[in-house]
Amino acid sequence: MDYQKILNTIFLTCSSSKDRGEVASYIPELANIERSKFGIHLIDSGKNNYQAGDAEHKFSIQSISKVLSLAHAIGLVGKTIWKRLNVEPSGDPFNHLSLLEMENGIPRNPLINAGAIVIADILVSNLENPKADFLNYVRKLANDTSIDFNLDVANSEKKSGFRNYAAANLLKSYGNLKNDVETVLDFYFHQCAIEMSCSQLAKTFFLFMNHGTCQQGRTYLNLSQVKRINALMLTCGFYDEAGEFAFEVGLPGKSGVGGGIVALLPNRYCVATWSPGLNIKGNSKLGMKALEKLTTATKQSIF
Amino acid sequence: MDYQKILNTIFLTCSSSKDRGEVASYIPELANIERSKFGIHLIDSGKNNYQAGDAEHKFSIQSISKVLSLAHAIGLVGKTIWKRLNVEPSGDPFNHLSLLEMENGIPRNPLINAGAIVIADILVSNLENPKADFLNYVRKLANDTSIDFNLDVANSEKKSGFRNYAAANLLKSYGNLKNDVETVLDFYFHQCAIEMSCSQLAKTFFLFMNHGTCQQGRTYLNLSQVKRINALMLTCGFYDEAGEFAFEVGLPGKSGVGGGIVALLPNRYCVATWSPGLNIKGNSKLGMKALEKLTTATKQSIF
């Protein structure tokens, strides 16, 4: 499979596209990103790397971090996390507080905000220096110590993240938040404010297509744990567009409002794209298109 | 109408009742109240006062304060408050965050928590010293400077009021809270922590049965404003039991989890009851019974 040729073709099509969606604007740090950016990076099972466009440009990974915090939590405390979280698709993210209220404080899954806040709470309880330790976990997966938080983004989210404060307080009212709201959200806003490039992201997510073993050969998760996380990415990784992505692309993956998407074909490859313009559902418009083209060109998907 | 005789009979029946419901226990300051207490006080249109039982015993007025803050806000800024609040019955209080989310941050009415928090925000914006000024407003209505906040109750609510923090943050996310969450909730928790006796409550609410003019002859509200507030008490004053109260009692009124209820028959009387045991809907069990007996004995209601 000539992945480089495929990426080149995708880059050509996408970089000339005019229909790029809207850049997230709820905090200034995200609004100021150039909409013209587009990058893609693929690492295959043999650890060969292929890229095109702005694949080394760092961006805010935002919700993509939820998969990494979930993996870290599962690695630390195993199955016990499922006492505090469910694993089912959420349907509608726009009323996620209603859903949380209807289900008595048990988030539908760990990839919606309320669920990711519970995961953040678990990490805060189980890590000595939560922010530093989590950053270190990500750096080791990526094999890259240059990865860091963007503190401006984290602070901006803290100032305007009222819905996350609402969710955390609601969780607290149900007894499903052990630490105090400020501490958990401080961790959560930092986690989301990690900056990575497509290249770093694809390498970091290598373990999810490689049975839990990272590119450096360290095993973080067992087969069953990887299966669980991949299943969650497939059914819940794209807000209210998970079904559409499962069909159009057919790979487990996760998107973030920073415009990044990471996806993987078990045993074959892991791929990351970045284009800051979002479609109406909050997923990167060109990123979705690029991954659709990739699975069409390779004729490979999980289905 | 021999109100004293009627109150005596009600007191006899209620003070011997064994079916008293459960005392609110979510904060220790409320949980420690003696369940055996029962008081009732009635002031008629001629300012004659009648009472029985623990009518001079102070208790936490809690949600009853929402009517007073609403009246104060209407007096200060008039109709403009209805841009930020609706006036319809809420149906179900147990999922009030869902309702707030579905209705895009406009609370259904000013007597559910989310609505009362918007009113608190309006008072914080319009009063120089919000807590002191509001307390003074209540003292003047009651003609009694001994009325005060119970600071232990206010602090306890602040520590455990996660649902109110969730509501305030959700309001903030919709732009329907002008001041910061902490400031507004500090005011709100103090407002709810005012302590009054049945005697003080009945006198304070005198203006709502007297076309907006208090017992001292000062006019605070016009006819239309009083009608609005009375209509809201009738349709929304008893959580999920407003319809039941409208039928069983047939008077505009408001209850609080401290066990107080105040109700009024326009042009005739204003009455307050207190018994700390609550029914399953959160309304004082003996208070409901006492008011039902009052309207049965007097054969008077608004219907």
Added chain:
Amino acid sequence: MDYQKILNTIFLTCSSSKDRGEVASYIPELANIERSKFGIHLIDSGKNNYQAGDAEHKFSIQSISKVLSLAHAIGLVGKTIWKRLNVEPSGDPFNHLSLLEMENGIPRNPLINAGAIVIADILVSNLENPKADFLNYVRKLANDTSIDFNLDVANSEKKSGFRNYAAANLLKSYGNLKNDVETVLDFYFHQCAIEMSCSQLAKTFFLFMNHGTCQQGRTYLNLSQVKRINALMLTCGFYDEAGEFAFEVGLPGKSGVGGGIVALLPNRYCVATWSPGLNIKGNSKLGMKALEKLTTATKQSIF
């Protein structure tokens, strides 16, 4: 109180109004009504009658019939109906099937469609010739044998009333419909298709302002039953605008999509208006305005 003078003034203002709302158009029989019609009729406690405009013109009473079927059911089987129905305001009528589903087949109150269908089921179970017997009940209340069903309207509703079929089937699935769907809805569509004039309506509703005794002196309901029905009209009689009506008008009442409204001040009068143009909430636009003017002019309301 010079009611005739007040009605004349109201008629003058309303008949020249240009802002008349939209006529209901979901069935042709309703869509073809002239929007310029306006009538009002008032009967006072002394059985004096006053009217203005098209007060003798018959129209489809539609949902106003729900109060009459409720009264008939209460008269026949008493309190037992509350095992199958609740008495609380519904909040939002636009998703009434959701509400019914969430509350396991127990309609929120007898004045929303699902509740009125349960009442229809009760009447079908308890009347020998349900349609004829109910019509006879209405005729006796009105003291007028000319009142009848409009069969075209009933048949039209039967052909297009899919939401009512959905509600009836959902009730059936919860075991809260004893007779078969077709039989109950046939009765229900006929009940709603009764035609009456303002004059007939005001006289028919006389018993609700007269402690349960009709204009002919026959007692149909006891005090407690009348209080229940009046409380329900006040809290639930105007779809999603009950709170607004309670404030603007301040009387128990009921509206229908045919453009009729009936309202009453206990011990004083009963009034009916008709103007086929509806506001966005489904209530007669000029009817609401006329009743607001009436209570402003008389300075009387229940509050």
Added chain:
Amino acid sequence: MDYQKILNTIFLTCSSSKDRGEVASYIPELANIERSKFGIHLIDSGKNNYQAGDAEHKFSIQSISKVLSLAHAIGLVGKTIWKRLNVEPSGDPFNHLSLLEMENGIPRNPLINAGAIVIADILVSNLENPKADFLNYVRKLANDTSIDFNLDVANSEKKSGFRNYAAANLLKSYGNLKNDVETVLDFYFHQCAIEMSCSQLAKTFFLFMNHGTCQQGRTYLNLSQVKRINALMLTCGFYDEAGEFAFEVGLPGKSGVGGGIVALLPNRYCVATWSPGLNIKGNSKLGMKALEKLTTATKQSIF
């Protein structure tokens, strides 16, 4: 891969299991099935067949038929069906009417009842003899003319399927049902009442693991259409337990209340199980267990 050995082991474990869940009892025809039954049948990509237990015993396929009607509709009219249906996971099936109401008559996906009823409507519109033609379609896929409807089951569903009548009428009210309710539901109840054995089911679903080409070599669907259907089975095939199944089993599949489950691994095999006892979510308890054991033993899943 020695599939026969694996099936034998699964059969041994499952047939001796005492924890078998509850048999569906809402119609007598389903309630009378022996709970002790257990069958499994696997067909691999080379068309080799393996089976154990009651693999030739016919049972009511119920909701499994929704995948076949969807495939038939897509084959007949292609993408146009997505104007009337969405493709996202539904979250909660227990309030599916609420969901349908909130989303204005567009079912969340074709595998919940409301969605399958829209598919039935499409087939009724596009087939000359809908019931016979659909049965013929299934018989050809199975290469077995003995497959038939169980008319007792179809009639029983017709008598008690009030929720389906409610859904169909609600769809009709939104204009999302072209034919009349009775005709569509008659087709739908027959479709669900088809009886097949595990052996027949596995062979019938062969095309979904074989890029749209059935065991007889006829191509019914293109690659993209098969991907869509498999993605829908994975994200929506197991009521409120899709996420759990995606993790525990990791294959696209569909269950029915008759106790059947069919699942497939693209390019490898298609498998069907039957055990009439259901878990609390409505999926066959032993069937879930058997498929979990199969993917554990084969170490193969899509993740």
